[in-house]
Amino acid sequence: MKLKDYQRLTGAIALIAAVSTMTVAGCGRGRDGASHGGASTGITDSTITLGITTPLSGATAGPGTCTVAGIKAYFGAANAAGGVKFGDGKTRKVEIKSLDDAYDPQKAKANYDQLKGSVFAMTAGLGTPTNRAYRTAAISDKVPQVLVMTGDPIFNDTSQSPYQLSLVPAYxxxxxxxxxxxxxxxxxxxxxxxxxxxxxxxxxxxxxxxxxxxxxxxxxxxxxxxxxxxxxxxxxxxxxxxxxxxxxxxxxxxxxxxxxxxxxxxxxxxxxxxxxxxxxxxxxxxxxxxxxxxxxxxxxxxFAKAPASPAFANDPDVKKFLSDLKQYGSYNETPAFPHCMWSYMAGAILEQAFTKMTEPTRDNFMKALRGISDFKAPLMLDGTSVNTSVDKQPAVSAVVVQKYNGTGYATVENFG
Missing domain, CATH: 3.40.50.2300 (Response regulator)
Known part of the structure; x- marks a missing residue:
């Protein structure tokens, strides 16, 4: 073979290889962050990874720490029992990656930028300014920002973004x-x-x-x-x-x-x-x-039972929650903040969505998450439930007014 013919042949092979690589890369990531095989970032056949940015230091560290402890407690117990069976027939372990933002919006945005390449969704983080800080970026990246702990109504308007949903009742x-x-x-x-x-x-x-x-x-x-x-x-x-x-x-x-x-x-x-x-x-x-x-x-x-209240001392939900919180959430005290209970509930709501997912994609996850009605998550008070299909409303919209009685709260119907 002449030198020029050899050079043309090797050049053609290199071009074919480059085109093949580009094709594989192009097929590997879809419009909602899908990776190889059509699955979105952060999910494999055996695991799904969730990200949290929340205050773990500073003035709001108490409730912020609870947002991580509660959801780790829920999925720690689920993982120990073998994992969560998804709607596509696969059983997956749920992994949590959490970073401290100290209730600082700039840190929250930096945390999101660090997490977005490896997590399937962001969840459970506390704070209106901190969740707002990365909201626009999450919408642009099509990363679900769900069951976050802010009562800001902007997180529940599907006309602005189908990838967002807050947990707690709107302010x-x-x-x-x-x-x-x-x-x-x-x-x-x-x-x-x-x-x-x-x-x-x-x-x-x-x-x-x-x-x-x-x-x-x-x-x-x-x-x-x-x-x-x-x-x-x-x-x-x-x-x-x-x-x-x-x-x-x-x-x-x-x-x-x-x-x-x-x-x-x-x-x-x-x-x-x-x-x-x-x-x-x-x-x-x-x-x-x-x-x-x-x-x-x-x-x-x-909307949550308070473990410290004598009224719930023997409640089965509360007993399991406290056991899971200690064993899997590394939280050895009776929680002083409701956020521990809220994030535990968030875990149960996420599991409901996972069991309805028929495809390992963010689009399919949001469809499943938005299809939950009248779900009574663990620790929910009578008169409250989870309904995620109502546009412009959070996952939990009903609340019960309570009055402090010196040790805990009791439901009231009249003021005075």
């Missing part, structure tokens, strides 16, 4: 539930409002105002805000105390500030009834150090 839903209870009391009340100066706080206040709309017996006498980065709200509490309001609506997400607010009001001898959001109303972590028993009533909303 306006919580605020409205309390507003309706307040309005139905039939007696005159003056309300002081302190809210976080972001979508979190605004959502609660929006719900409160909707709940009391048309109620002539309720008057909001003053509204103040604080920044999530503030280290004190003493000035705001002092100003609100001067109004003489008999109800304090405190839409706050920072644990130390929630405690300090309760303490400061007592120092001023101002003792109104209080409303606290579900994620900052822990009896052990907030109400006890804040001496909440000094007030005529502290109210919040919930």
């Amino acid at each position: 306006p839903n919580e605020g409205e539930a309390f507003g309706k209870l307040l309005a139905s009391s039939g007696t005159a009340h003056k309300v002081a409002v302190l809210s976080q100066n972001d979508d979190y706080g605004q959502g609660y206040v929006e719900g409160l105002k909707k709940g009391i709309e048309g109620a002539s017996n309720i008057k909001i006498v003053k509204e103040l805000t604080y920044e999530a980065t503030d280290t004190s709200v003493d000035a705001q509490i002092t100003e609100l105390a001067a109004t003489g309001a008999d109800v304090m609506f405190n839409a706050m997400s920072i644990t130390p500030l929630a405690i300090a607010s309760l303490q400061k009001a007592q120092q001023l001898n101002w003792k109104p009834s209080w409303f606290l959001p579900s994620n900052t109303s822990s009896p052990a972590a907030i109400l006890k150090p804040g001496n909440a028993s000094a007030y005529p009533g502290v109210y919040s909303v919930s």
Whole structure:
């Protein structure tokens, strides 16, 4: 063979090899991040990997740590029992990768960028600003961002993204539930409002105002805000105390500030009834150090059984949860924050979707996740359930208003 003919032949072989490699690579990743064989990133025939960015340090480390512990407890138990049987007939172990964002949006985005190449979906992370920080990128990358712990309604609008769904009731839903209870009391009340100066706080206040709309017996006498980065709200509490309001609506997400607010009001001898959001109303972590028993009533909303409550001491769900939490979640105490229970529920909801998945793709997963109706996840209170098929609503939308009784919460029907 002449040299020129040999060069042409080897060149043709190289070209064919290059084209073949490009074809394989092109077939290996679909529009929702599919890899070889049509499966999406983060799932194989034997495993599926989920990512979490959540605060594991800083002021919100308590609830943030719970978001990892609860879901690890649920899937740790499932994995120990052999794994989860998916709708495609394969049984897979569920792996969790978690990173600390310290409730910092920039860190949350960096964590997402680090995780997105190896996880099937993002889940369970705590925080509105932190989940918002990578929301646009997740939509663009078609990475599911599901059962995250934010009540921001933007995560539930399928017209904006079919790849997102939050877990907990929307902030306006919580605020409205309390507003309706307040309005139905039939007696005159003056309300002081302190809210976080972001979508979190605004959502609660929006719900409160909707709940009391048309109620002539309720008057909001003053509204103040604080920044999530503030280290004190003493000035705001002092100003609100001067109004003489008999109800304090405190839409706050920072644990130390929630405690300090309760303490400061007592120092001023101002003792109104209080409303606290579900994620900052822990009896052990907030109400006890804040001496909440000094007030005529502290109210919040919930959809989960509280293990610390005597009413659930012998509840089978609670017993299994606490056992799993210790054995697989590396959490040896009775949780002071509801987020441990919420993320355990998230695990059960995800398993429901996995059992309905007939293809190992993100598109098929979202179809399965969005098809859950009236599911009673472990630890759910009577009157609540999981419904994921209602557009613009989170996985859990119903809440029960409760009143602190010195040790835990009890369901109430009337304000006062």
